[in-house]
Amino acid sequence: MKIGKIDKVELAGLIVLFIGIILLAFTFFSAYTFLTGELNILATGDILQAFGESLAPLIEAIIRILYLGIMGWVGSLITIRGVQLLKKEKTETAQTQQQPVKTESKKATKQESKPEATEVETEAEETETPAL
Numbered sequence: 001m002k003i004g005k006i007d008k009v010e011l012a013g014l015i016v017l018f019i020g021i022i023l024l025a026f027t028f029f030s031a032y033t034f035l036t037g038e039l040n041i042l043a044t045g046d047i048l049q050a051f052g053e054s055l056a057p058l059i060e061a062i063i064r065i066l067y068l069g070i071m072g073w074v075g076s077l078i079t080i081r082g083v084q085l086l087k088k089e090k091t092e093t094a095q096t097q098q099q100p101v102k103t104e105s106k107k108a109t110k111q112e113s114k115p116e117a118t119e120v121e122t123e124a125e126e127t128e129t130p131a132l
Contacts, residue, residue: 009089017082023075031068 006014 007089007093009085013082013085013089015082016078016085020075020077020079020082023071023078027068027071027075030071034064034068
């Protein structure tokens with residue numbers, strides 16, 4: 001069904017595409033602000049104390065990196081689905097414009113195929129032997 005000049009499937013594809021692009025932009029912005037933040041490098045003489053103090057920021061950084069990776073993955077999947085919806089709509093409209101539908105030829109092929117199927121079924125029934 002057409003809404004103005006845009007089809008419903010095409011409109012849904014555009015919406016999904018823009019949502020994916022917005023998510024990707026937000027992910028890249030978050031990654032940029034994360035990477036431009038301050039890095040605190042610890043300088044101590046005791047390696048156990050340095051390891052203990054650096055473990056918490058390291059875990060926090062890993063969680064942020066995983067978050068950004070998942071957000072980027074989801075954003076790219078949504079963008080891909082939007083592009084697929086747009087491509088599918090354009091190929092369907094191109095096919096319908098190129099191939100006119102012939103209703104008479106479809107009815108004739110359906111009627112011709114039905115008797116062949118019944119002949120095969122009757123032959124199969126005749127060859128079956130009852131099991132004792």
